[in-house]
Amino acid sequence: MTTTAAAVRSNAFLGRATRSGALVIGVALVVITIAAALLAPWLAPHDPNEQNVIDKLVSPNATYWLGTDTFGRDVFSRILWGARISLLVGFLSTAIGIGIGVAIGIVAGYFGGAVDRWISGANDVLMSFPQIIMGIILVAVLGPSLNNLVIAIAVTAIPAFVRVARGSTLAMKERDFVDACRALGYSHPRIMFAHILPNILDEITVMGSLWLATAIRTEATLSFIGLGAPPPTATWGGLVREGFDNLLDSPGLSIYPSIAILIVMVGLNLIGDGLRDATDPRAPT
Amino acid sequence: MIRYLATRLLYALPTLLAVLTLVFVLVRIVPGDPALVIMGDQATPEALRDLRERIGLHLPIWQQYLAFMGQVMSGDLGRSLITNRPILSDVAAVLPFTIELTVAALAIGIVGGVPLGVLAARRRDGLWDWIARIVSLTGLSFPAFVSGILMLLAFAIHFHWFPVISRGWPLTDPIERLRSLALPALNLGLIMIAYVTRVTRSGMLKALSEDYVRTARAKGVPARVVVWRHGFRNVLIPIVTVIGLYFGVLIGNSVLTEIVFNRPGLGKLIIGALEKRDYTMLQGLMVIYAFIIVIVNLVTDLAYGLVDPRVKTT
Numbered sequence: 001m002t003t004t005a006a007a008v009r010s011n012a013f014l015g016r017a018t019r020s021g022a023l024v025i026g027v028a029l030v031v032i033t034i035a036a037a038l039l040a041p042w043l044a045p046h047d048p049n050e051q052n053v054i055d056k057l058v059s060p061n062a063t064y065w066l067g068t069d070t071f072g073r074d075v076f077s078r079i080l081w082g083a084r085i086s087l088l089v090g091f092l093s094t095a096i097g098i099g100i101g102v103a104i105g106i107v108a109g110y111f112g113g114a115v116d117r118w119i120s121g122a123n124d125v126l127m128s129f130p131q132i133i134m135g136i137i138l139v140a141v142l143g144p145s146l147n148n149l150v151i152a153i154a155v156t157a158i159p160a161f162v163r164v165a166r167g168s169t170l171a172m173k174e175r176d177f178v179d180a181c182r183a184l185g186y187s188h189p190r191i192m193f194a195h196i197l198p199n200i201l202d203e204i205t206v207m208g209s210l211w212l213a214t215a216i217r218t219e220a221t222l223s224f225i226g227l228g229a230p231p232p233t234a235t236w237g238g239l240v241r242e243g244f245d246n247l248l249d250s251p252g253l254s255i256y257p258s259i260a261i262l263i264v265m266v267g268l269n270l271i272g273d274g275l276r277d278a279t280d281p282r283a284p285t
Numbered sequence: 286m287i288r289y290l291a292t293r294l295l296y297a298l299p300t301l302l303a304v305l306t307l308v309f310v311l312v313r314i315v316p317g318d319p320a321l322v323i324m325g326d327q328a329t330p331e332a333l334r335d336l337r338e339r340i341g342l343h344l345p346i347w348q349q350y351l352a353f354m355g356q357v358m359s360g361d362l363g364r365s366l367i368t369n370r371p372i373l374s375d376v377a378a379v380l381p382f383t384i385e386l387t388v389a390a391l392a393i394g395i396v397g398g399v400p401l402g403v404l405a406a407r408r409r410d411g412l413w414d415w416i417a418r419i420v421s422l423t424g425l426s427f428p429a430f431v432s433g434i435l436m437l438l439a440f441a442i443h444f445h446w447f448p449v450i451s452r453g454w455p456l457t458d459p460i461e462r463l464r465s466l467a468l469p470a471l472n473l474g475l476i477m478i479a480y481v482t483r484v485t486r487s488g489m490l491k492a493l494s495e496d497y498v499r500t501a502r503a504k505g506v507p508a509r510v511v512v513w514r515h516g517f518r519n520v521l522i523p524i525v526t527v528i529g530l531y532f533g534v535l536i537g538n539s540v541l542t543e544i545v546f547n548r549p550g551l552g553k554l555i556i557g558a559l560e561k562r563d564y565t566m567l568q569g570l571m572v573i574y575a576f577i578i579v580i581v582n583l584v585t586d587l588a589y590g591l592v593d594p595r596v597k598t599t
Contacts, residue, residue, distance in 0.1 A: 125303040128578050132537030133555075137311050137571060140559050217428045221541060224430045225556065237430075244434060244545070251438050258431045265426035273422075 023274025029267025033260075037083035046074035048081040049232045057250050066256045069242060075253060078234035079260050085146070085228075085235045086264070090216035093150045097157025097215075098208055104158070105165025106192050106200075110173055120166065127159040135218050139227040146229045153218050157211055164207045168200035175199075206275045213268035220261050236261050286590075293586050297579050302354075304575040309353050312568045313346075323366070323562050340366070340565055362569035367561045372569035375554065380573075383550035386542065387535050389470035391528065394477025399524070401478070402485025403512060406493060417482050424479025429538035433472045433545035440468060469546040473538055477531065484527040488520035521592035529585030536577060 036043065045065065052072030060067045066075040108119040126134075138152035172178065173196065181191045222228050223237025224244075231238070236257045243253025320333045320342055328336075337343045340363075341352055356363065362372040397420075405417035427435075441449045447468045448461075492498065493516050501511050540552030551570060558566040 121303070125300065125307055128300075128304065128533065128582065129307060130533035130537035130574065130578075132534075132540060133571070133574055134311070136540070136555065136559070137567065138314075140567065141312060141314055213426075220428055221430065224428075224541070225544070225559075227559070237428075240430065240434065247434070247438065248442065251442075254434050255438070258434065261428060261431055262426060265428070266422065269422055269426050 022270045023278070026267045026270025026272075026274055029263050030271060033083055033264045033267065034087060036080055037087045040077075040080040040084055044074075044077035044080045046077040048077045048234045049073065057246070059250075060252065067250070067252055069239075069250075069253055070246060075239070075256055078239055079236070079257050082234040082236045082239055082257065083260065083264075085233065086216050086219055086237075086261075089146070089150055089153065089219040090212050093153035093219075094157055094208060094212050094215045096150070096154035097211065098161050098204060100154070101158040101161025102165040102197070102204055103193075105162040105167075106169045106196060108162065109166040109169025110188070110192050110196065112170075116166070119162065123159050123162045123166075127163070131156045131214070132218065132221055135222055136225065136227060139222055144227050144230060146233075149219060149222060149228060152222070153215050156218065157215060160207060160211060161204065164203050165200060168203045169196055172196050172199050202279045206272065206279055209268060209275055210272035213265055213272065216261075216264060216268070289590060290587070293583055297583050300582065301575065301579045304578055305354065305357060305572065306350075308568065308571040308575050309350055312564070312571065313349075323564050336366075357572055362572055363565050365558075365563055365566045367563045367566070372566055375566070376551070376569065376573055379549045379551060379554060382548060383539055383543070383552070385466065386469055386473060386548065386550065387532075387539055389466055390473035390477060390535055390539075391532075393470055393474030394481050394528075395524075397474065397478040398481025399485050402482045402520075403489055403517060405482070405486045406489030406516075407512065409490070414486075417486055421479040421482045424475045424477075424482075427475065429472060429476070429541040430545055432475055433469070433542055436468050436472055437545060465548075469542045469548055472546070473535060473542045476534060476538065477528070480527050480531050481524060484523045485520055488523045489516055492516040492519040522589065525585060525588045525592055529581060529588075532581045532585075533578065536574065 045063075050073060052068065055064065055068050055072045056070060058064050058068040058072075064074050064076070066079070068074055069078070104119060104123075108116045108123075134156050135152050138155060139148055142148040142152065169192075177195065178191060181195050186195075219228065219235070220237035220240070223235040224241045225237075226241065228235045228238050239257035240254050240261070243250065243255070243257065246253055320336045321328065324332060324336060334343075341349055344352070360373070362376070364371055365375065368375075401413070401417045401420060404413035405411075406414075408414060437449065441447045448465050489512075493512070498511060498515050501515050502508075506515070539550065540555060542548070543550040543552035544556060551573065554566070555570055557563070558570065
């Protein structure tokens with residue numbers, strides 16, 4: 001019985017999701033990026049950090065598909081390897097943000113009262129601070145490294161998930177099945193995480209896909225400012241930055257990694273919008 | 286109205302205290318010794334001790350907190366570690382440029398986003414709806430530094446329509462000043478256009494499907510009046526909300542816009558402070574951002590009173 005209901009529901013979901021086509025295009029763009037990141041060691045024609053003094057700032061040709069940078073490094077290979085950093089930092093920090101934020105949000109929504117007031121109050125303050133500025137100050141204070149980058153972006157992600165999880169939990173705890181759980185004498189953690197959590201995953205997934213885009217953008221932004229993974233590690237934001245210093249002579253150095261950033265950003269935004277429309281049929285699209 | 290303003294101001298105080306506390310905590314989560322972080326490994330013990338005393342790091346944390354709050358409340362942001370100039374005067378010198386930029390971007394967001402959202406909502410899946418979708422997807426997908434660099438390449442370097450470096454032109458040369466503001470403001474406004482278009486469109490779709498709109502149409506009220514008077518007035522509140530909510534994004538992106546277009550402003554100050562590890566300057570700038578946030582929240586609240594008579598302002 002439940003399997004049939006679930007099947008009908010997922011069919012309707014898929015129908016709505018694919019109708020617009022946006023979700024399909026988005027998934028395709030993101031899958032291409034993930035594949036490029038995973039296969040970078042095999043796809044990249046050159047070592048991303050190999051310097052070649054003779055071939056400095058070469059225009060795109062058969063050997064260097066997108067040309068070389070000021071150190072004679074192959075831009076195409078660096079973009080491929082940069083995809084690994086961008087996606088890794090994006091996924092890791094979003095996952096950490098979801099884990100911590102959702103746990104706090106469910107607790108706030110479930111217990112309500114003073115617990116909720118304090119958590120929500122603190123959360124609103126965190127949310128009101130510009131996310132990029134917060135990222136900048138966190139990395140600046142912690143010191144630039146890949147770990148600290150993940151921590152900083154995860155911290156800026158937490159408030160959004162606290163808010164979503166709290167709101168959804170507030171609605172969910174009025175439902176009969178939660179009363180039933182209480183009547184059966186289940187513990188609070190069991191009700192919160194075994195019964196409420198699975199029922200609010202839809203909202204969290206939508207938020208997660210939109211946040212993944214924000215996280216990747218923040219990583220690129222911080223790297224562009226010079227607060228990303230230290231050189232010579234190739235990161236998309238760092239590549240744009242290096243190119244920016246040679247914008248007049250070799251605009252390609254900035255343009256190609258920018259295109260890589262745009263592909264994944266457009267892909268993730270299309271997925272987020274598609275998921276939102278699909279999970280909320282009443283939302284005007 | 287004055288009483289409304291006064292209560293709003295009163296409500297803003299706890300927020301201000303909370304945001305300032307956040308700033309205090311953020312600047313002090315350094316793992317290990319902050320003095321060592323600022324001066325580097327080569328610093329002598331005497332130099333480190335000096336620095337700690339200069340910025341009060343030798344005090345217990347609660348005394349540091351009280352001193353920090355007391356200083357901020359008395360309008361003093363301290364002095365730069367590097368130049369020893371008062372931070373407030375450095376900020377005051379560039380703040381007009383950042384305000385000019387963000388206000389222009391906000392105006393572009395509203396002037397671009399509102400008509401686009403309304404047009405898109407008038408015919409679902411029509412030409413304007415598709416344009417609106419593409420514009421808002423573009424606005425949301427371009428990191429500010431990417432769109433900035435592409436605009437710079439296209440409109441300043443290739444076509445020479447705008448200056449490459451947005452110098453801080455004096456007010457006496459308004460034409461050059463506007464010309465050098467145009468690209469950065471458009472770049473910063475792009476994301477606001479996206480947010481405003483989206484919220485206007487979905488709000489208008491909802492408003493235009495209401496019964497009173499159908500009644501108005503049936504009565505033969507002209508389409509223009511139906512759209513703007515019966516429909517659009519309902520969307521003002523969500524538009525104000527979205528602007529207040531995403532103003533932080535504008536502030537964050539202004540840092541990048543200032544870097545790309547080489548404009549003076551708070552963002553350039555931050556980057557300078559980061560490079561020189563000017564710890565007190567960073568803290569002072571965070572305080573300024575905290576005040577900006579609180580002021581924006583306050584203005585948003587007041588705007589609700591202006592656009593919606595149901596919000597009691599007396």
